[in-house]
Amino acid sequence: MSIKSRPRYSELELDIKSKRHIVVCDKNGAAAAQRMLRTSNVAAANTTVLVIGPGADKEEAGAFESMGCDVVMASPTIEAAMFRLDQVFAKATMGTRIYVAGIEGLIGQTVALAQRYGVKPMSVRQQHCGSLKRRVQCVHCKGVTEDVTTQIVTCAHCGVPLFVRDHFSRRLGAFMGVSADAEEAGVLPPIEEVFR
């Protein structure tokens, strides 16, 4: 499958010129973020970490704290995290670099939020870690369905079977879903699990 507008990711690299670092990661991305921070012995002391996932406040947050990160926060879900991240961005000044490591949905939403603060998507350093689960927006009802692993998924909002396109909207941090039986009502291609 060729995925054209999908963002490309590489390994996170520390911006050594930055005065401060804001690191957003989920449990899958925590190791990548820690590896990056370890490449410098001064970075952690100037780093705000927001780690996401159930129980992240206990395990991963502790690991970042013991590395010396000066502000460590944890949120159980991406939604809750975005609320806190909004406050972090609102106070951040120039000379700050933003990093995100985790699943595509987290990357997409972090980039979209940063963009509202005047940060270009290319300015956010990104590393994809973990599942390829997609966040899909139904083009018909605009509802967003999370954690999609199958090609042909039922829209959680309007119930239409959706074909998940490879078109990724950076603004929404979501892939586009279009009605799968538009050609011939009721005729659906087989459902396959493809985004793991």
Next chain:
Amino acid sequence: MSRSAPIAVVVTAVEHVAQDIKRFSMQRADGQSLPHFSPGSHVTVEMPVPGGHKRNPYSLMGPLDDPHTYQISVLRVLQSRGGSQFMHDAVNVGDQLQISEPFNLFQPESIARRHILIAGGIGITPFMAMTQRFAAATIRFELHYAVRSRSRAAYADVLSAQIGSHVHFYCDDEGDVLDVRKILSGQPLGTHLYVCGPEGMIDAVLNAAREEGWPEEYLHCERFTAAPSGEPFDVRLVRSNLTVHVPANQTVLEAVEQAGVDAPCLCRGGACGQCETAIISHDGALIHNDHYLSDDDKASGEKIMICVSRLAAGTLTLDL
């Protein structure tokens, strides 16, 4: 890329706006409206100077509300190749000039949360249209304008009257210092920085920002580097099968254009990369004056930016 046809314009006003600075207003010779331009754009003015045509880029200052008029400001530069002196001494109301279509290499970033504009002297020109637009759209910005002396502060009165609360003036001979670090400190995430002025100032501002950890993608500059003159030499154009003489006061690009060869270019200041040309051979030393090629590229002797760079003497053979 081949250039679009030049536009014939008539000079409708010439005003002395500050020491050594004149403002020229122009309208299309055929009375039609001029192409729309976005703040930050420049046009190239062709100057039929004796001893070889010159083309200099000038920022369009406005007016944003009159589709029939363009305004540019020209600083008289004594040790230049003569373009600005021609504008000052020989161009009067009613004269015809040829200009290029506007092109924008200094576009404000649309998603920016705040814009910081730093101007040195004549570097104020691209910011005239930009600040008008920002003020009208209530976009957050601040302008820092440094001049050598009050008498050189073109448009200071207009700026104070229209956008006074956003402008900070610095007069060198009155002891005001533009403290870049102070300006940069505490700026919110998503602030973009723009600088236009003398070479040394641009570099100082950009370097200060880099040291403060500002990523490259937030830094913008417009360099209207006057292409230095040098010794005369010859250029052999292999594809066009022509040999062109480049006099001391002309650039390779101007000489080639005068010979009727359409060479790609945009900024004419050694910054944009458009005019990069492959060198086939050269029998004199290359003098690279651009900001575009890497040091390795310059050392390789394989490429040249023909808008500003030249040969010390001899013949330069180009793939053009």
